[in-house]
Amino acid sequence: MPVKNINQARGSATGRPIMVLLDMLGKRWTLRIMWELRDRPLTFRELQKQCGDISPTTLNSRLRELRDFEIISHDTGGYSYTALGAELGAQMTKLDNWSSKWASELDN
Amino acid sequence: MPVKNINQARGSATGRPIMVLLDMLGKRWTLRIMWELRDRPLTFRELQKQCGDISPTTLNSRLRELRDFEIISHDTGGYSYTALGAELGAQMTKLDNWSSKWASELDN
DNA sequence: TGGTTACGCTACATTATTTGTAGCGTCAAG
DNA sequence: CTTGACGCTACAAATAATGTAGCGTAACCA
Numbered sequence: 715m716p717v718k719n720i721n722q723a724r725g726s727a728t729g730r731p732i733m734v735l736l737d738m739l740g741k742r743w744t745l746r747i748m749w750e751l752r753d754r755p756l757t758f759r760e761l762q763k764q765c766g767d768i769s770p771t772t773l774n775s776r777l778r779e780l781r782d783f784e785i786i787s788h789d790t791g792g793y794s795y796t797a798l799g800a801e802l803g804a805q806m807t808k809l810d811n812w813s814s815k816w817a818s819e820l821d822n
Numbered sequence: 823m824p825v826k827n828i829n830q831a832r833g834s835a836t837g838r839p840i841m842v843l844l845d846m847l848g849k850r851w852t853l854r855i856m857w858e859l860r861d862r863p864l865t866f867r868e869l870q871k872q873c874g875d876i877s878p879t880t881l882n883s884r885l886r887e888l889r890d891f892e893i894i895s896h897d898t899g900g901y902s903y904t905a906l907g908a909e910l911g912a913q914m915t916k917l918d919n920w921s922s923k924w925a926s927e928l929d930n
Numbered sequence: 931t932g933g934t935t936a937c938g939c940t941a942c943a944t945t946a947t948t949t950g951t952a953g954c955g956t957c958a959a960g
Numbered sequence: 961c962t963t964g965a966c967g968c969t970a971c972a973a974a975t976a977a978t979g980t981a982g983c984g985t986a987a988c989c990a
Contacts, residue, residue: 742976742977743977769980772976772977772978775977
């Protein structure tokens with residue numbers, strides 16, 4: 715079920731965009747999909763493989779939500795970030811940097 | 823069930839920290855908990871309320887995972903970020919900024 | 931034209947995760 | 961010695977995700 719606007723999303727009780735965002739990103743696979751799209755467009759089936767065989771049901775559901783919210787778009791080249799989505803995608807790199815540091819500190 | 827190290831976590835098949843991180847943050851409520859802790863420590867019950875009545879079962883499970891990974895700690899003042907966790911928490915503010923822009927563009 | 935391939939999905943039964951409610955044991959204050 | 965807040969645990973019910981199968985479409989190419 716496509717979501718028409720941000721105010722109809724789960725997590726939007728307060729009407730605060732951050733809540734909608736956290737709720738969306740907090741669904742399993744959403745962050746992973748954003749990560750996999752970080753440097754090039756991928757088709758539906760490429761995404762399935764990259765994500766380690768996420769079920770098509772879930773993948774489709776996440777892609778639809780990301781499209782409804784104009785974070786990604788779909789054309790002949792596959793799925794890719796929108797201009798706005800790319801700014802969010804850039805945060806993925808920050809998370810990657812942080813996680814490296816984190817992993818090395820956890821080993822101590 | 824406490825997780826001893828990063829290599830035992832779901833999402834760690836590749837051994838890449840970013841996968842463990844994305845998997846953890848991708849569980850429902852994890853990002854929200856990080857958000858709620860952004861400017862002060864909160865007790866278990868305060869977190870329950872702030873998160874809009876998340877179930878204690880889930881809250882405890884998330885808090886345990888975040889503690890196992892040394893992203894938060896728990897003392898007499900309540901739950902709060904560790905030094906490393908604070909750097910991850912700082913990303914929450916970035917997400918908040920992004921979401922404001924996002925919401926205004928979606929309205930067009 | 932007919933066969934093969936990749937595409938983006940949908941259907942649906944099984945399994946895993948999350949929820950909601952109730953309540954327990956500990957501790958400190960009054 | 962009662963009251964309140966604390967951090968939880970138990971467990972049945974509801975919701976979300978999974979895995980497998982396969983559909984309809986379109987492009988390629990023999």
